[in-house]
Amino acid sequence: MGKPEIRFKGFTDDWEQRKLGEVIEDYVEKTTVENQYPVLTSSQQMGIVLQDDYFSGDRVSQSGNIGYFVIPRGYFAYRSRSDNDVFVFNRNDCIDKGSISYFYPVFKPSGVDSDFLLRRLNYGLETQLKIASEGTGQHVLSLKKFKNMTALFPSINEQRKIGEYFTRLDHLITLHQRKCDEVKTLKKYMLQKMFPQNGINVPEIRFSGFTDVWEQRKLGEMGSTFTGLSGKTKEDFGHGDAKFITYMNVFSNPIADLQMTETVEIDSKQNCVKAGDVFFTTSSETPEEVGMSCVMPENADNTYLNSFCFGYRPTEKFDLNYLAYVLRSESFRKEMTFLAQGISRYNISKNKVMEVEIPVPSLEEQSKVGRYFSNLDNLITLHQRKCNELRKMKKFMLQNMFPKD
Structure with a gap:
């Protein structure tokens, strides 16, 4: 019924139209005591993560989380309510078992490659999602309506190839973003340590061979x-x-x-x-x-x-x-x-x-310090540029490795 513009060598068959209810299964298990499992949350940028990590380490109240849905590793969830018809489907790759708000229906893959399913659900289904969601203000997408939607699927072997490709691409993006963030953190630290604080005439960290007062x-x-x-x-x-x-x-x-x-x-x-x-x-x-x-x-x-x-x-x-x-x-x-x-x-x-x-140190020490920070900024730019290039490539490949539904 459909073929993508770009596909791996050796695959020629049409992709088959299937109901999502044929490739996913509901999973309903609820927590029975408070803090039974770590609380997870889902975001467009970070996927499913620990709630504490998402809120930058600030402790978020978890009282009253009895009856939260349990989401095991490898299972999926999505926020069932949206202000703009954008529904993002994420997989728990974070911990073996966590709990998540009942606003996030949980389901597991059935007879499909999980890596492929992750990309399939997040690309090319926007029109159907908009039609299936209900409400005049905040829109709601029920799991039942979601399962009645349809999408094109290839053979399981082709699914695995596609899933592996995008997983590697995502790992590269994550690697460069992590490197970028690490260098930014280092730069922030060194901006504190390589310049004297008020009332002090030498920095805490300086290059060897320099001892003069600034x-x-x-x-x-x-x-x-x-x-x-x-x-x-x-x-x-x-x-x-x-x-x-x-x-x-x-x-x-x-x-x-x-x-x-x-x-x-x-x-x-x-x-x-x-x-x-x-x-x-x-x-x-x-x-x-x-x-x-x-x-x-x-x-x-x-x-x-x-x-x-x-x-x-x-x-x-x-x-x-x-x-x-x-x-x-x-x-x-x-x-x-x-x-x-x-x-x-x-x-x-x-x-x-x-x-x-x-x-104001000597010009020679100024040059050393200035070059050090310039090199850090060059590294940040390099990793950020690589991230942007990979994200553009991912967007292009999503457009061309999935047939239009």
């Missing part, structure tokens, strides 16, 4: 500020031969991304940015996000700064990578949060920022 210098003693774009209206943007560094570029990157610019007309009255300039955000919705900074890595013709940031131009020589990361260190970020003022929206004074001190 100076504490006010930013205002080592440079001056300048303003971003001024006197512009909405009509001035989106065209022209000049560019400007966007607010999100400054907010997101320790080193400015020169691809993350927008166009504006050339205006000789504006301040052009230069290599080594530092940009600071002046406003945000939370005090923790005020005064985020980035450094301009190189000269670029006719490039300005957006109007929601101010610039700082050092008059003394810095290693640019060092300057970028010392301004993202824990101690400096605490200073920015302390200086933030406001109620619904928080602002920071550039004059106050110029009064803040930063630690």
Whole structure:
């Protein structure tokens, strides 16, 4: 009845239309005492996980969980209620046996490859799911209606091939995401340890061979500020031969991304940015996000700064990578949060920022520290890019390794 566009060599038969009730079985077992099994939850991003892990280790109340459904390893569940007709089917690969809210019907595979079923249920059935769900506000999908839906299935051998392929792909995505998260955690830790805390003149961790005390210098003693774009209206943007560094570029990157610019007309009255300039955000919705900074890595013709940031131009020589990361260190970020003022929206004074001190080691040590953090960011980018590539590949293969129902 149907064939996918891409399939493994040796498989030519049509896929067979089957009711989901033919390939899954209800599983109803309920907990009889509180905390009989660890409480699980299901999310679109993480699958079925321990509830405590999903909520970042914060203890979630499990009182009253008598009568929760039991879900053994390898069995499936889905949240039966949705605000947007999106129903995600997940498998318990977490622990041997857990409990899950009665909002999650539990079922097990029957006569099908479990890895294949996991992908089959989460791709290509959106229209049927929307039709089968009921309700005007929050939609409900009963297990009975779910089992009456139909889907195309190949032979069990082809199912296994497809299931194995996507399992390997998911493992690669998980591996790179885990590596990315590990490097991010390391970076956060080293931003705390490789720059001196307030009142201390040496860092806890430093490269061998360096023993000199770090100076504490006010930013205002080592440079001056300048303003971003001024006197512009909405009509001035989106065209022209000049560019400007966007607010999100400054907010997101320790080193400015020169691809993350927008166009504006050339205006000789504006301040052009230069290599080594530092940009600071002046406003945000939370005090923790005020005064985020980035450094301009190189000269670029006719490039300005957006109007929601101010610039700082050092008059003394810095290693640019060092300057970028010392301004993202824990101690400096605490200073920015302390200086933030406001109620619904928080602002920071550039004059106050110029009064803040930063630690200044020798240029040689600056270079070592700056290169270290630059390498960490390159690793984060590498793993994140690989994750994104694999996710795109997975999306493409899901579209082409399953026939349209």
